Amino acid sequence: xxKLPYDKTIQCVQCGYCLPACPTYMTMGKETHSPRGRINxxxxxxEGQISLDELQEPLDLCLGCRACEPACPSGVQYGKIxxxxxxxxxxxxxxxxxxxxxxxQDVMFQKVFPDPKKLRTAADLIWxxxxxGLQKVAQKGRLTKILPENLSAFEEVLPEVSSPAxxxxxxxxxxxxxxxxxxxxxxxxxGCIMDAMFEKINxxxxxxxxxxxxxxxxxxxxxxxxxxxxxxGRRDDTVLLAKxxxxxxxxxxxxxxxxxxxxxxxxxxxxxxxxxxxxxWEERARRFxxxxxxISQVLAQCELPxxxxxxxxxxxxxxxxxxxxxxxxxxxxxxxxRIPGITFRExxxxxxxxxxxxxxxxxxxxxxxxxxxxxxxxMKATKATVIVTTNPGCLLQMKLGVQREGLSHxxxxxxxxxxxAESAGLAVTS
Amino acid sequence: MNAVKYKQVDAEIxxxxxxxxxxxxxxxxxxxxxxxxxxxxxxxxxxxxxxVQPKTTAEVAAIVKLAYEETIPIYPRGRSTSxxxxxxxxxxxxxxxxxxxxxRLEIIPDDLIAIVSPGVLTANIxxxxxxxxxxxxxxxxxxxxxxxxxxxxxxAGGPRGLKYGVTKDYVLGxxxxxxxxxxxxxxxxxxxxxxxxxxxKLIVGSEGTLGIITEAILQLIPKPPATATLMAxxxxxVTSGEAISRVLTSGILPAKMxxxxxxxxxxxxxxxxxxxxxxxxxxxxIEVDGHPRAVEEEIKEAARICExxxxxxxxxxxxxxxxxxxxxxxxxxxxAIVRMKPTKISEDATVPRSKIPEMFARLKxxxxxxxxxxxxxxxxxxxxxxxxxxxxKRDQEEMKRVxxxxxxxxxxxxxxxxTLSGEHGIGNMKAPFMEMExxxxxxxxxKRIKESLDPKNIMNPGKIFPKPxxxxxxxxx
Numbered sequence: 001x002x003k004l005p006y007d008k009t010i011q012c013v014q015c016g017y018c019l020p021a022c023p024t025y026m027t028m029g030k031e032t033h034s035p036r037g038r039i040n041x042x043x044x045x046x047e048g049q050i051s052l053d054e055l056q057e058p059l060d061l062c063l064g065c066r067a068c069e070p071a072c073p074s075g076v077q078y079g080k081i082x083x084x085x086x087x088x089x090x091x092x093x094x095x096x097x098x099x100x101x102x103x104x105q106d107v108m109f110q111k112v113f114p115d116p117k118k119l120r121t122a123a124d125l126i127w128x129x130x131x132x133g134l135q136k137v138a139q140k141g142r143l144t145k146i147l148p149e150n151l152s153a154f155e156e157v158l159p160e161v162s163s164p165a166x167x168x169x170x171x172x173x174x175x176x177x178x179x180x181x182x183x184x185x186x187x188x189x190x191g192c193i194m195d196a197m198f199e200k201i202n203x204x205x206x207x208x209x210x211x212x213x214x215x216x217x218x219x220x221x222x223x224x225x226x227x228x229x230x231x232x233g234r235r236d237d238t239v240l241l242a243k244x245x246x247x248x249x250x251x252x253x254x255x256x257x258x259x260x261x262x263x264x265x266x267x268x269x270x271x272x273x274x275x276x277x278x279x280x281w282e283e284r285a286r287r288f289x290x291x292x293x294x295i296s297q298v299l300a301q302c303e304l305p306x307x308x309x310x311x312x313x314x315x316x317x318x319x320x321x322x323x324x325x326x327x328x329x330x331x332x333x334x335x336x337x338r339i340p341g342i343t344f345r346e347x348x349x350x351x352x353x354x355x356x357x358x359x360x361x362x363x364x365x366x367x368x369x370x371x372x373x374x375x376x377x378x379m380k381a382t383k384a385t386v387i388v389t390t391n392p393g394c395l396l397q398m399k400l401g402v403q404r405e406g407l408s409h410x411x412x413x414x415x416x417x418x419x420x421a422e423s424a425g426l427a428v429t430s
Numbered sequence: 431m432n433a434v435k436y437k438q439v440d441a442e443i444x445x446x447x448x449x450x451x452x453x454x455x456x457x458x459x460x461x462x463x464x465x466x467x468x469x470x471x472x473x474x475x476x477x478x479x480x481x482v483q484p485k486t487t488a489e490v491a492a493i494v495k496l497a498y499e500e501t502i503p504i505y506p507r508g509r510s511t512s513x514x515x516x517x518x519x520x521x522x523x524x525x526x527x528x529x530x531x532x533x534r535l536e537i538i539p540d541d542l543i544a545i546v547s548p549g550v551l552t553a554n555i556x557x558x559x560x561x562x563x564x565x566x567x568x569x570x571x572x573x574x575x576x577x578x579x580x581x582x583x584x585x586a587g588g589p590r591g592l593k594y595g596v597t598k599d600y601v602l603g604x605x606x607x608x609x610x611x612x613x614x615x616x617x618x619x620x621x622x623x624x625x626x627x628x629x630x631k632l633i634v635g636s637e638g639t640l641g642i643i644t645e646a647i648l649q650l651i652p653k654p655p656a657t658a659t660l661m662a663x664x665x666x667x668v669t670s671g672e673a674i675s676r677v678l679t680s681g682i683l684p685a686k687m688x689x690x691x692x693x694x695x696x697x698x699x700x701x702x703x704x705x706x707x708x709x710x711x712x713x714x715x716i717e718v719d720g721h722p723r724a725v726e727e728e729i730k731e732a733a734r735i736c737e738x739x740x741x742x743x744x745x746x747x748x749x750x751x752x753x754x755x756x757x758x759x760x761x762x763x764x765x766a767i768v769r770m771k772p773t774k775i776s777e778d779a780t781v782p783r784s785k786i787p788e789m790f791a792r793l794k795x796x797x798x799x800x801x802x803x804x805x806x807x808x809x810x811x812x813x814x815x816x817x818x819x820x821x822x823k824r825d826q827e828e829m830k831r832v833x834x835x836x837x838x839x840x841x842x843x844x845x846x847x848x849t850l851s852g853e854h855g856i857g858n859m860k861a862p863f864m865e866m867e868x869x870x871x872x873x874x875x876x877k878r879i880k881e882s883l884d885p886k887n888i889m890n891p892g893k894i895f896p897k898p899x900x901x902x903x904x905x906x907x
Contacts, residue, residue: 010772010824015471016511016575020551029483029530030458031466031510044465054462074768 002091005084009043011076012036018068018078023353024061027370032058035068035078042085052092059085061367063357064231065320079325080273086233109237113224114244119196120167126197127161149365157399162199170203173217174210183213183302187252189245189259189268189292191392192224198392204421205260205295211424212302216258221248225259227267227321231358235274242271243281246288257288260295260417262319262391263358265326268292294322296331296390296416306423309341314419315384316346317375317398319391320353332390332416339423345382352378356397368397369404376401387413434887436521437500439479447482447524450492456483456530467525470512472859473823473904478505478525485530487605487613487644494642494888495611497524503891506638508549508577513776514857516584516637520892526642528579534645537562543602543619544648548579552586555648565653567594570853582643585635587853589686592811593719594651596853598634605645606633609884619647632879637855638890640883654719657685658729661756662714662736663707663743667691670712671787673739674810677716678783680735682728686717687811691790694763694805701766704759710742714810715760763807770803773823775832775904779843780814780852792842793817800835802828814852829905837902840866861896 018035019025025034032041038058045055059082066079112118129135176182188206195202206216226241245268249257259265269292275281314336322328337344355361355371379387379401387402389395392415399413414422421427437443444459451457458464458481468477484490497504503523510517519525532549539562544555552573555566569588570581580586582604587596603617606629617623617630633640664670674687690698692711699708706713714736718728733744747753768774781789790806793815797804808816817839821832840850840863850860850867865873877895880887 010822011768013471013768013772013774014469014510015572016509017572019509019575029455030463030481030527032458032460032463034466037466040469041462041465050461050465058462073764074772074774075765 002084002088004042004046004088005081006043006046008077008081008084009039009046011074012039013074014040015073017073018071021067021071021351023063023065023067023355023371023374024367027367027374028061033061038062039076039078039081042081045085052089055085056089056093059089061364063320063353063355063360063371065353065357066324067320067351067353069324083230083233083235086231087235088233090233105232109229109232109234113192113228114241116192116195116223119192120164123161123167123196123199124164126158127163130158130160131163151362153365153400154362154396157396157403159197159200159396161197162203167199170199170218172220173215174206175215176210176213180213182215184255184298185215185217185253186256186258186298187217187219187249187254189225189257189264190218190222191259191261191264194261194264194392198395198415201260201415201417204426205258205417207426208304208417208421208424209258209295209298211426212299212304214298214302217252217254219248219252221251223248225264225267227263228358230267238267239274242274242285246271246281246284249288249291250284254291256293256298257291258293258295258298260390260415262294262322262326263393265292265294266321269326294326294328294331294390296335297328299420300331300334304335304338304420304424306339306420308423308425310339310386310419310423311341312386313343313345313382313384314386314388315344315379315382316350316388317354317379317394318350319389319394320351320357322390323351332388335416335420336388339419345384347375347378347382349378354394354397354401356391356393358393361393361397361400372397372401372404376405380405385411386419387411388416388419389413390416434501434891436523437502438522439502439524443496443500443502444480446496447480447493450496451482451484451489456485457481458483467507467510467527468519470507470510470515470517472513472515472518472857474515474518474520474858476518476520477522478519479522481525481527483527483530485533487607490526490531490607490642490644491611491613493524493526494607494609497888498610498886501886501888504642504888505890506579506583506642508580508583509575511572511576511580512584512857513778513854514584514851515859516580516855516857516890516893518858518892520858523888528642529577531579531644532577537564537650539564541619542650544650546578546646546648548577548582548643548646550578552576552578552581559650560653563653564650566600566648566650568597568600578646578648579643582634582646583636583638584855585853587809587814589688589809591809591814591853592687593683593685598631600649601630601634601646602649603647604630604633604643606641607644608641609886609889613644617647621649635855637857637893639880639893640889642889654685654721656722656725657717657719657753658725659715659717659747659753659756660729660733660736661745661759662716662733662741663710664712664714664740665710665742666740667711667790668787669740670714671790673714673736673741674786675784676735676739677732678811680731682718682732684716684732684811685719686715687809688715688760688807689713689786689810689815690760690763690807691805693803694767694807695759697766697770697805698759698762701769702762704762706759707742713759715756760807763805767805767818767820771820771822773821775819775821775836776854777817777819777836777839778808778814778852778854779817779839779848779850780812781843781846781848783811783813785846785848786810786813786815789815789842789846789848792846793839796835796838796842799838800831802832802835804835812852813848823905826905833902833904836904837863856894858892859902861894862900862902864894864896
């Protein structure tokens with residue numbers, strides 16, 4: 001039986017400095033859904049004052065955005081407390097969850113996310129649904145309304161998926177334009193959902209890196225980063241995926257391992273935590289972590305030919321995991337501001353989570369929408385026509401926010417890479 | 431206090447509460463919710479029987495009226511950042527989470543006042559006042575988190591206390607729900623007001639034992655246009671004390687004057703090196719504010735004084751970035767010291783300014799006598815020191831030594847003509863020491879005030895006044 005991280009909860013002096021940073025404390029309005037409240041409940045569960053079943057809901061409703069960590073004056077490792085407590089709950093639930101539900105979860109986490117082929121098939125089906133006109137028919141005929149609200153909401157904001165042919169044609173390496181000196185040699189981390197649903201962004205990322213003077217390689221044998229598994233308390237699955245990725249990237253001799261998804265990057269830079277005390281893997285994980293970068297960190301060090309002005313007001317929705325875990329904040333802003341013609345306008349409370357948080361917005365749809373509504377108010381106040389994001393989850397969530405506000409015709413939601421590519425004159429043929 | 435038999439919150443009481451607050455979301459009964467309202471930033475865990483989040487004065491008044499009729503304890507709280515146990519529901523009863531009552535934050539520039547609901551965050555008052563060129567001076571370090579209601583109830587201070595005073599100095603009037611559930615107004619909107627007893631000042635700092643503040647009228651002042659900061663390093667703590675006195679008698683009144691001792695310096699350097707000399711015994715930070723030209727003169731003069739008395743190094747910040755760099759060392763103290771051990775016992779014993787060097791000497795003796803990790807920082811200009819003991823609450827033996835050390839810190843402060851608490855309040859933690867400072871007759875007058883206003887002792891019972899035989903307890907379970 002795994003144990004609750006009691007010793008880590010003791011670090012919290014309950015000063016409450018985390019409260020203003022916590023999106024769920026703001027929208028749900030009670031201590032039970034605040035960082036220090038949750039830490040206290042984990043502590044009380046460890047002491048036997050409350051049961052594991054009672055602990056479940058307050059932890060399920062945590063976004064895991066970790067905005068409380070930079071706010072904490074005592075250095076409490078909230079992320080670790082959350083993940084370790086979720087591992088205990090996962091184990092505990094294993095004994096109580098109904099069999100079909102457990103089977104479904106196991107299939108998703110163990111068979112689908114880690115398997116590029118299965119995700120590709122899913123993406124193919126979505127492509128077919130979108131390109132055949134079936135989507136329009138379904139939406140018009142209100143067929144999508146048969147879905148529960150949380151799923152039908154996302155159906156409408158799904159990205160336009162690359163065609164199967166385009167996705168399978170992608171080369172294994174991208175070279176800088178002829179005559180350009182190679183600035184960095186990088187390996188690209190494609191991710192699972194990113195590569196299936198947002199293949200265009202992956203493609204643009206690699207082309208942009210090449211245009212910026214990088215030699216880009218796609219490591220074969222790489223898999224899902226394991227972040228969704230880790231957040232669900234499925235540590236064993238996470239460890240397996242991490243090992244597979246570390247092995248895959250050890251094959252390439254590169255300066256950086258580059259990813260373009262804030263949530264994935266946050267787990268990648270903490271891979272060594274998974275192997276604490278392991279004589280062999282801890283060191284291998286550390287080497288992997290030392291090379292891991294968000295794409296904005298690499299592009300910020302390069303010259304980018306941003307020739308096409310974009311005369312729009314742009315705002316930036318930070319990825320929580322990128323700011324609070326990877327601590328990458330400045331680079332995306334610097335890159336946006338490099339684009340000619342742009343008016344950059346920051347939202348109030350820019351560090352506030354959008355409520356996406358992995359699959360939180362699907363599982364806890366109503367709570368997520370309340371958080372999103374707060375975010376959209378500050379977004380509207382900027383009068384921006386472009387929202388830039390740096391993580392696929394945030395991208396979808398902000399699109400959903402734009403749609404809920406009825407702004408789909410006025411406001412575009414883009415990944416940072418898409419905006420930079422637009423200014424650099426890159427376009428991907430689908 | 432009279433021994434009172436309190437009634438439990440049963441289904442019938444709960445039903446009546448739900449009639450007063452029909453929004454089910456604001457009446458919390460789940461065990462996880464009660465657990466989440468069982469603590470503050472001090473010690474001890476005490477579950478309330480019910481948590482209610484009122485939004486209007488009428489709701490507060492109706493709940494208190496019901497509690498008075500039925501003799502149920504009422505525990506008002508803001509964001510529960512108290513360091514003395516102020517909001518802890520030690521007798522169970524109803525915890526009133528006032529943080530949702532935050533609708534009103536109105537600045538009236540022509541009258542130099544702000545009218546605020548109790549759940550408004552103090553930092554939001556700062557911000558709103560600054561937008562119109564005004565300032566609300568009290569600035570407890572928790573102002574971004576804490577509510578003005580809590581600040582008023584505890585009479586919070588902060589680093590600017592030296593020049594600008596504390597919360598009570600900026601309260602002109604209050605709306606208060608009495609223990610009987612009546613709504614009264616004290617004071618008004620004017621600086622001058624001598625109509626009757628000054629109930630405003632009585633309620634402010636009464637720690638929720640006399641009534642619940644549901645609105646406040648605060649006084650604002652013009653915001654000083656400029657500030658300047660210096661850092662002075664001293665090899666000897668007594669010399670630093672002399673420097674503080676000399677600056678304050680030279681015609682300069684700094685806005686802030688902060689001190690940190692050698693243990694703090696060492697902790698900060700071990701945690702995040704800022705280039706501080708670890709052999710130094712004290713660092714003083716001085717900030718002056720006012721007209722730009724006056725500020726420039728004053729900071730130079732303060733620097734000259736520190737140098738002439740024997741500071742080993744004096745640095746004046748010339749830019750905003752340099753200013754932040756100087757304050758960084760001070761800001762790093764809290765995170766640095768909790769790296770040593772997890773439990774922080776933060777005291778706020780305060781002594782007359784001239785006794786600061788002597789207090790430092792006594793604190794050093796206490797540290798050696800009980801072998802505790804004691805670091806000292808704080809507001810040197812007003813004598814409000816923060817001796818912090820860093821311990822591990824799982825270590826019972828160590829915590830016993832800490833209890834003794836804390837008791838002796840209080841004794842030292844009082845012996846030097848100071849007070850138990852400069853700004854954190856008494857709560858339940860320091861109640862056992864009240865008589866030591868006030869004397870039996872002094873404490874009795876306070877008790878009689880309490881008994882005449884709250885004869886059933888329902889308002890935050892268990893606070894300020896010690897129970898017979900009550901002593902300081904820092905061990906849990």
